[in-house]
Amino acid sequence: MTDSFILGLSSGSACLVTCGMVMFPYIMAGRGGVMKIVLDLSVFLATRLVIYFVLATLAWYFGQAFLTSGIVRTFVTGSLYVMFAIILIWYSIGRKKNMKCPAAIVTKVEDKRLVPVLLGVVNSIGFCPALLLILTKGAAQGSLAQSWLAFLAFFTGSSLWFLPLPFAGKLKKKQVIETIGIFATGLAGAIFIIKGLILITGGILNG
Amino acid sequence: MDNSSIAVSPKKTFGKALLYTLPMFLVTFMFITGGKPDFSDPARTVAILVTFFGMNLLYFLMHYSGKTDRYRAIIFVIFALTLSFTLIRNMILIRNSMSFSQADILECKIPFCHLVIPMMILPAALTKSIIFPGTILGGFADIASMVVLWLAATVVLGRGFCSWGCFYGGWDDGFSRLRKKPLVKKISDSWKWMPFAVLLLVALTAALTMIPTYCNWICPFKAVTEFEKVTNVESAVKAGVFISLFGGLVVALPVVTRKRTQCSFLCPMGAISTLSNRITPFTMKIDTNACTQCFKCVDSCPMFALTREGIKEGTVSMFCSKCGKCMDSCSRNAIHFGIRGVPAGTRKNFSRNLFLFVSFLFMAVFSSQPIVFTLNSLYNLIF
Numbered sequence: 001m002t003d004s005f006i007l008g009l010s011s012g013s014a015c016l017v018t019c020g021m022v023m024f025p026y027i028m029a030g031r032g033g034v035m036k037i038v039l040d041l042s043v044f045l046a047t048r049l050v051i052y053f054v055l056a057t058l059a060w061y062f063g064q065a066f067l068t069s070g071i072v073r074t075f076v077t078g079s080l081y082v083m084f085a086i087i088l089i090w091y092s093i094g095r096k097k098n099m100k101c102p103a104a105i106v107t108k109v110e111d112k113r114l115v116p117v118l119l120g121v122v123n124s125i126g127f128c129p130a131l132l133l134i135l136t137k138g139a140a141q142g143s144l145a146q147s148w149l150a151f152l153a154f155f156t157g158s159s160l161w162f163l164p165l166p167f168a169g170k171l172k173k174k175q176v177i178e179t180i181g182i183f184a185t186g187l188a189g190a191i192f193i194i195k196g197l198i199l200i201t202g203g204i205l206n207g
Numbered sequence: 208m209d210n211s212s213i214a215v216s217p218k219k220t221f222g223k224a225l226l227y228t229l230p231m232f233l234v235t236f237m238f239i240t241g242g243k244p245d246f247s248d249p250a251r252t253v254a255i256l257v258t259f260f261g262m263n264l265l266y267f268l269m270h271y272s273g274k275t276d277r278y279r280a281i282i283f284v285i286f287a288l289t290l291s292f293t294l295i296r297n298m299i300l301i302r303n304s305m306s307f308s309q310a311d312i313l314e315c316k317i318p319f320c321h322l323v324i325p326m327m328i329l330p331a332a333l334t335k336s337i338i339f340p341g342t343i344l345g346g347f348a349d350i351a352s353m354v355v356l357w358l359a360a361t362v363v364l365g366r367g368f369c370s371w372g373c374f375y376g377g378w379d380d381g382f383s384r385l386r387k388k389p390l391v392k393k394i395s396d397s398w399k400w401m402p403f404a405v406l407l408l409v410a411l412t413a414a415l416t417m418i419p420t421y422c423n424w425i426c427p428f429k430a431v432t433e434f435e436k437v438t439n440v441e442s443a444v445k446a447g448v449f450i451s452l453f454g455g456l457v458v459a460l461p462v463v464t465r466k467r468t469q470c471s472f473l474c475p476m477g478a479i480s481t482l483s484n485r486i487t488p489f490t491m492k493i494d495t496n497a498c499t500q501c502f503k504c505v506d507s508c509p510m511f512a513l514t515r516e517g518i519k520e521g522t523v524s525m526f527c528s529k530c531g532k533c534m535d536s537c538s539r540n541a542i543h544f545g546i547r548g549v550p551a552g553t554r555k556n557f558s559r560n561l562f563l564f565v566s567f568l569f570m571a572v573f574s575s576q577p578i579v580f581t582l583n584s585l586y587n588l589i590f
C-alpha cells in the first residue's frame with residue numbers, strides 16, 4: 001500500500017509539472033463558476049479512478065494467467081520491479097525540461113464537456129514507467145481486492161498533486177516543485193529496485 | 208561601533224580574545240563538571256580537563272585569529288567521532304553487539320536521534336503517538352530531551368544546527384577536508400533540493416506505516432551507530448543500503464567534491480533546518496561594498512548555499528549552515544555573520560561575537576559528554 005502510494009505521489013508530481021499547465025486551463029476555464037470547476041475536477045478524478053480499477057482488474061487477471069507458480073511470480077515480479085524502476089529513474093533524471101504533455105491533443109476536442117473525461121483517460125493510461133510498476137504490482141497480488149487496493153493507493157498518491165492545481169499558475173517556485181518532484185520520482189524508483197532485489201534474493205535463497 | 212562598510216577584521220588582540228573567552232570558560236566549566244566538580248577519579252579528571260581546556264582554547268583561537276570554520280570543524284569532527292564511539296560502546300556494554308534485536312524494539316530500548324523528528328510529526332499529530340521505539344523521558348538519548356534541544360537550536364541557529372549541533376554532520380565535514388582540491392568540481396546545485404524529496408517521502412511513508420522509514424531503510428549513520436540485526440534477506444538489504452550510503456555520501460563523495468554531500472543531498476532534517484533559516488535571528492550577510500567578487504566563498508561553501516549571482520546581488524540562500532568556511536576564505540571580511548534586520552556591512556564584529564557565543568556554547572554543551580566519555584574510556588584502555 002505504502003509503496004503504491006509513494007509511487008503515485010512521485011508520478012503525480014511529474015505529471016503536474018508536465019501536464020498541469022496544459023490540462024487545467026481547460027478545466028478551470030469553465031464559465032460556470034466554482035461549481036463548474038469542482039464538477040470538472042471531480043469528473044477528471046473519477047475517470048482516472050475508474051480507469052485504474054479497470055487496469056487493476058486486467059493486471060490481476062494477467063498475473064493469474066501467467067504468474068502461475070510462486071517462484072515464477074517472485075522472479076518475474078522482482079525482475080520487472082528492478083527493470084521498470086531503472087527506467088523510472090532514467091526517465092526522471094533524463095527527462096527534458098518543457099517536455100510536451102501527451103494529453104495536449106485531447107484539449108483540441110470540439111465538445112469541451114468531454115475534455116475532463118478524456119483528460120482523465122489519457123492521464124491514466126499515458127505511458128509512464130510508474131504505471132508499469134503499479135501494473136506489475138497489481139499482477140503480483142494474491143487477490144483482486146489487493147490489486148484494487150494497490151491501484152487505489154496509487155490513485156490517491158497521484159491525485160494529491162491535483163488538489164492545489166487551481167493555484168498552480170500563481171506558484172512562484174514552479175521550478176523548485178518540478179525539481180523536488182523529479183527527485184521524488186527517482187527515489188520511488190530506488191524503493192522499487194530494493195523491493196525487486198529483496199524478492200529476487202529471497203527467491204534464490206528459498207530455491 | 209564597527210559600522211564601516213570597509214573590511215573590518217574579526218581578529219582580536221591577545222588580551223581582548225582572552226576577555227571574550229572568559230564567559231565561555233565559566234559556562235563550559237559549569238556544564239562539563241555538572242556544577243559539582245569531582246576530581247576523585249583520575250581518568251575522568253584528565254578527560255574533563257582536556258575537554259574543558261581544549262574547547263576553550265579553540266574558542267579563544269576563533270577570536271584571536273578571526274577564523275571561524277578552522278576551529279569549529281575540529282570540535283565538530285571530534286564530536287561526531289566521539290558520539291559514535293559513545294553509542295557503540297554503550298551498545299556493546301548493554302547488548303554485546305552494535306546491532307539490536309526485535310526484542311529491543313519491543314522494549315523501546317533504541318536510542319533516539321534528531322533525524323527521526325521529521326517522521327514523528329504527522330503520526331504524532333494524527334494519532335497522538337510516538338512512532339519511535341525509544342524512551343520518552345529519562346535513560347540514554349531519550350526522545351523528549353532530544354526534541355527540546357533540537358527545537359531550541361533550530362529556532363536560534365536555523366540551519367546552523369547542521370554545522371554546530373548535529374552529531375552526524377562532522378563525519379562528512381571531516382571527509383570533505385581530506386583533499387586540498389576537489390576532484391569533481393561541477394555538480395548541479397539542483398541536487399540541493401533532494402532532501403526535500405526525501406523529507407516528503409519519509410514523512411508520508413512514516414505516517415502511513417507508523418514506522419520511522421528513514422531509520423529503517425535509509426539512514427547512512429546506522430553504519431556507525433546501531434543497526435537492526437541481520438537475520439533475513441530484508442535486514443541484509445537494509446544493512447547493504449546503510450553501508451552503501453555511508454560509503455558513498457559520507458565518505459567517497461565528500462572526499463572527491465570537498466562538499467558535505469550527505470547533508471546537502473540526503474538528510475531530511477537538513478530540509479527542515481533549511482526552512483527554519485527563514486525565521487532565525489542570525490543570518491549570513493554580504494557587504495557588497497567590501498566584496499571584490501573573487502568568488503572564493505562560492506567555491507569554498509560545502510553546502511551549495513552560495514552562487515555567483517547571489518554574491519553579486521548580496522544574498523545568501525537559505526541553504527547556508529553558518530559554518531563560517533566562506534568567511535575564512537574571504538580576505539576582505541565581506542561575508543559575515545549578521546543579525547536579521549541589521550543592514551549588511553554594519554555591526555560585523557558584534558554579530559560575530561554574539562553568534563559565536565551562542566553557537567559555540569551549544570556545541571560545547573552538546574559535545575562535551577561524549578568527548579569526556581571517549582577520553583575517559585581511552586585513558587582506561589591505555590593505562
